[in-house]
Amino acid sequence: MGDVRRSNTALVLGAVAKAPAGVHPSRAQLATATGLTKRPVSSLVLDLLDAGLLREAGQSQQGRGRPGVGLELNPARGVLGMEINVDYIAAGLVDLSGNLLVHEVREQDNRSAGTGPVLAALAGLAGTVRAAAGEHGVEVLGGGLAVPGLVDPAAARILTAPNLGWANVTLEPGAVLPGAPLGVSLFNEANAAALAEVRHRPKEGSDFLFVSGEVGVGGGLVIGSELFTGPEGHAGEVGHVVVEPDGTGCSCGGTGCLETVAGQDAILAAAGIAADTRTRSASMALLVQALQAGEPAALAAVNRAGRYLGVALASTMRVVNIGSVVLGGHFAVLDPWLRAPLLASLGRYAPGRFSPEQVTLSVVGESGALLGAAGSVVRSLIDAPHLLQS
């Protein structure tokens, strides 16, 4: 297939994907939407039907004239979203429209287990979800896996995941999803979650910085609805912006990084709450209780985190010219106490650049990484449908 037809195929498929949920555009509507004429649209739609990416879905019409045949993304095709985190693994089935159909979480300590057993457990969970997909009549085309660390997607390699204690782990082809035509793609967790935010907040501006509070502080930079990854693929690491030159040492080897005052461990320590890997979620619950009870140490810890988060965001804003922030992870949970010091700090360090309504909370929550990883695989398929047509 020639380049021209290939890109027009993506154009037509993208136009179907862009239609709001429940709206099934006809071939004629696709022609006007894409700027192509009806002739090639009909022929491209035929290809996409053959490839199983589109499906005819009743009528699309309202007014006079012959009714059109509605077209939709084939609901019988899907992608697995997967996640490996410090204390759980998860897998979910996402259809081509981005709907989460099946979701399985298995809690386990992945820090002490080796990489092999964890990947085997993930493959098992993925197999379970894939079987469930089969019962729904959904064929799984590929998968996206989010991990809390730096990845090299091209090499399917996890470069380093400090909180898992992993480094240079390569994902063998077919190990997780044997036989899936698109294989499994790797993503950084915060980046994937940022992409999920894009998908799930339609009109809400397509330029923002997603900041995710986890054990560390992750970030994803979305510009023009696309992830900005920088030359080596690791942009958006706002957790290591220097916010206090005379601050304490960071796990990255640096000094005074945002993570040293706004990561979970830092906040818990400052609040005087003990935490280790296995009890961290319990500790975070204790922190919220302490905040609700108005305990001064807890309030001061969150206050400090908010203030320094503002410093980091103000700096980031000037470097990449982004005016919106989405808070995720524990930053979303702590928002009631974090928000005031954060906004005050933004007002001090970047006056006139952030209005309060530009600091919003994550809408996808916990499953964001999984949704985003799967959604990104879907998106790349819609942008390049020939990957499947061969």
Place this chain on the structure above:
Amino acid sequence: MGDVRRSNTALVLGAVAKAPAGVHPSRAQLATATGLTKRPVSSLVLDLLDAGLLREAGQSQQGRGRPGVGLELNPARGVLGMEINVDYIAAGLVDLSGNLLVHEVREQDNRSAGTGPVLAALAGLAGTVRAAAGEHGVEVLGGGLAVPGLVDPAAARILTAPNLGWANVTLEPGAVLPGAPLGVSLFNEANAAALAEVRHRPKEGSDFLFVSGEVGVGGGLVIGSELFTGPEGHAGEVGHVVVEPDGTGCSCGGTGCLETVAGQDAILAAAGIAADTRTRSASMALLVQALQAGEPAALAAVNRAGRYLGVALASTMRVVNIGSVVLGGHFAVLDPWLRAPLLASLGRYAPGRFSPEQVTLSVVGESGALLGAAGSVVRSLIDAPHLLQS
């Protein structure tokens, strides 16, 4: 002309532009370079010759066989690079290969004069250079104008140039270069200078942050040899990264920005050297003398600037994932004294991420902004030659 042919035209012209200086590729060589066959290359070359963008230039051959006809960018076409700065205006003629053929600088205080007289003076200087171009047999196709401030290129408007005291100045079409087919495009000075660095350091990596020390501190972010401008076009403003949360107030309204410790005024003040707009370049010379004499106050001021510059670069590096820095403006001048504290600071705040050879000095120097503005206009013409053919 169809889209396909249009993009292939750019492909062929780009292949000629990519050839090293003095090498004149033949049609057959262009065919292999572009992946097209000889037939369309011949026909596209014909179009480009007609448009005056290419010229036949003797033979291209070495080995056996029929010699090819060499092709080069037409040296009889050029673009004006222009600059308005605090204490001078400048204009230069740049040919399509990026060579600076004519260069005129006129010193004048643009801060006290109004925008109208300054623009009129610039138009006069541009006219002079254009006349000189005519004597060289070079036709001026358009121009690029660099200013020290934020610009909206689409609207040909200078949004704000604090050091000039300008805000919302619109460049009327034809005011500076009447009749030039491409008109005049606006650029931020540091961004333009960054682009000039790209052009003039061939193999030296195409991802870097250009940091320019001026009255303020400007920056340009180059990723994949392209300027990264962010969603609103103002990315790279590293001068307003917060390096000291408890620092002093900045002209931007913020607190503790890099500019408050590393801008010219800040360094001069810390070194105990008086400065105003008219004597600033003299003051900088005094500073260098003081440094050479080993005066403690001067050394401490530059030391502090270097240390905080390192903080800002370490943070920027994590946000945009850039591992190379090019120092321009007074940072290049002060390099002998600035370098050690800068490297030490980078080692402390971003350990293992910057090696000393990744901190380099500007190769284009003073005329960088002018060269970059003109070069960018040339580049956009080469990427879209139909702008001229129509």
Place this chain on the structure above:
DNA sequence: TGCATATAGTTTAGGCAATGAACTAATTGC
């Protein structure tokens, strides 16, 4: 009920711009 109008989708003709192979032109090397 029936016909004008409107819209969907297919068919046919035509055009642009590519590829591939054959052909002509100009040079080197033995």
Place this chain on the structure above:
DNA sequence: GCAATTAGTTCATTGCCTAAACTATATGCA
């Protein structure tokens, strides 16, 4: 001086588009 080699052109073919005509199927009003 002729074979080998490379440059550039010509011609036939192909891919894929647009434009317009045509067929199919609906609505709305007399």
